Amino acid sequence: MRAMISRREVSESPVLYSTNTWIAYMIAERFYRRHHYVWCTPHFDPRQSGRDSAVPPTSSPFEMYRALYEETSRGERHSSKIAENRVGILRGANSKLKARVITDEQEKQIAAIVKAAQPSDFRPLLYVIPAAMVAKRLREPPPEDKAHPLSAEYVIDDLPRECFDVIEFGGRL
Amino acid sequence: MKIRVPSSLVNSADSPFIVEAVYFVVRALRNALRGYPKAEVSTEPSPQARRLAEKAIKEIEAAEKKSVLYIEDHRINEYISKLQAFLTNRTAQDSNALLTDARRILRTMRSHGT
Numbered sequence: 001m002r003a004m005i006s007r008r009e010v011s012e013s014p015v016l017y018s019t020n021t022w023i024a025y026m027i028a029e030r031f032y033r034r035h036h037y038v039w040c041t042p043h044f045d046p047r048q049s050g051r052d053s054a055v056p057p058t059s060s061p062f063e064m065y066r067a068l069y070e071e072t073s074r075g076e077r078h079s080s081k082i083a084e085n086r087v088g089i090l091r092g093a094n095s096k097l098k099a100r101v102i103t104d105e106q107e108k109q110i111a112a113i114v115k116a117a118q119p120s121d122f123r124p125l126l127y128v129i130p131a132a133m134v135a136k137r138l139r140e141p142p143p144e145d146k147a148h149p150l151s152a153e154y155v156i157d158d159l160p161r162e163c164f165d166v167i168e169f170g171g172r173l
Numbered sequence: 174m175k176i177r178v179p180s181s182l183v184n185s186a187d188s189p190f191i192v193e194a195v196y197f198v199v200r201a202l203r204n205a206l207r208g209y210p211k212a213e214v215s216t217e218p219s220p221q222a223r224r225l226a227e228k229a230i231k232e233i234e235a236a237e238k239k240s241v242l243y244i245e246d247h248r249i250n251e252y253i254s255k256l257q258a259f260l261t262n263r264t265a266q267d268s269n270a271l272l273t274d275a276r277r278i279l280r281t282m283r284s285h286g287t
Contacts, residue, residue, distance in 0.1 A: 026285075059207055112274065
């Protein structure tokens with residue numbers, strides 16, 4: 001379902017934020033022609049947005065960055081956030097294989113990279129996306145996938161690298 | 174009680190829908206962990222993957238004797254870790270050549286940063 005954000009909404013939310021892992025970023029850069037799959041929201045930290053945001057704190061880019069940073073800095077081998085990300089990357093590779101973006105051999109290579117990756121490779125990166133540049137690429141996730149029925153959450157299946165900036169600020173939040 | 178990967182997934186390890194199914198089971202579990210009001214399997218996957226994922230969630234609920242919404246966080250985390258290990262072992266072949274190549278690619282990536 002395409003969201004088709006209106007001009008008014010774009011002007012009210014000039015920037016979209018998304019937290020991803022370094023390894024997911026690098027795999028997209030190397031294997032997916034620099035096209036990235038992202039979930040994003042106009043609210044970096046909903047606690048600062050008051051009633052404007054229905055995104056629960058646990059799903060905010062801020063909280064996801066903070067939690068991932070903590071788990072990866074501790075080098076937790078059994079972190080469920082890292083496990084989730086490994087599964088997400090494997091699913092992404094499988095989708096790209098089905099879409100013929102990568103070969104069977106490349107899918108195996110990505111699986112081996114995911115297996116060999118260390119906890120620190122899953123450290124968080126923040127994507128800052130100018131909303132006006134991606135308005136036509138946004139789609140709304142199905143309601144059961146949203147943190148809250150009214151939360152402003154969007155998916156971009158194919159976000160070109162030139163449409164966003166990447167920030168890594170470690171634990172300085 | 175020991176946590177196990179649902180047998181519906183283990184028995185379908187060779188299915189072309191297994192990666193998608195495991196991903197959506199993990200996503201439903203993660204949504205429960207984040208306190209979403211519902212923790213249903215998404216309508217996004219293919220019907221075959223969705224059926225498989227829903228079967229797996231029902232198996233987890235039967236084993237735990239409660240809805241995924243009420244399973245303790247540490248057990249949900251354990252299910253996610255088990256499912257990830259299951260999927261990684263299924264997709265990443267035990268080939269020394271592949272793993273050596275993967276480590277080389279990782280070193281190159283790390284030296285390039287972002």
